[in-house]
Amino acid sequence: MKATVVYESLTGNTRDAGDLIAHGLREAGVEAMACPVDRVDLQWLSESELVIVGTWVDGLFFFGQKPGRPWKLAKLPVIDGKQTAIFCTYALDPGKVLEKLQGVVERRGGDVIGGYAIKRDDIVGGAAEFVERVLASSALPRVPA
Ligand SMILES: Cc1cc2nc3c(=O)[nH]c(=O)nc-3n(C[C@H](O)[C@H](O)[C@H](O)COP(=O)(O)O)c2cc1C
Structure with a gap:
């Protein structure tokens, strides 16, 4: 199986997480590549x-959280019908970022199987x-719609 890990990162944490996720998938036999969203x-x-x-996660730490640089995420290539898992990295409180990211991914056609917030x-x-x-994947929490 092949997988693509796409990430948006400002200071490197989400890039590191994406690289580690691709590495972990490869160790499990999945051909995985990580790349920035652009x-x-x-x-x-x-x-x-x-x-x-x-x-x-971009926001005022305890409120107003949203995915970072959404204009970049909005350019995610079309992924019609592909199984998609989502994640975010955050400092204190991810708020509803996974729900918002799910919306972005669904607008690009992705079928979101679940999401996870990484501190x-x-x-x-x-x-x-x-x-x-x-x-x-049954262990991956569904993101509420
Ligand atoms: C401008 C800015 C706003 C942030 N707002 C929040 C926030 O509202 N809640 C939170 O938990 N973390 C917040 N963070 C922390 C980042 O989400 C966290 O450090 C994340 O891992 C950064 O990922 P990156 O290194 O891939 O850019 C903020 C960081 C920045 C730079």
């Missing part, structure tokens, strides 16, 4: 059965947990 390998993406989309003080542990949950 430099997606379209050939790889078109051959992927699984897409993972990650963003950072920035444990990117390594959070990425490993996310990979485990994606591989047993």
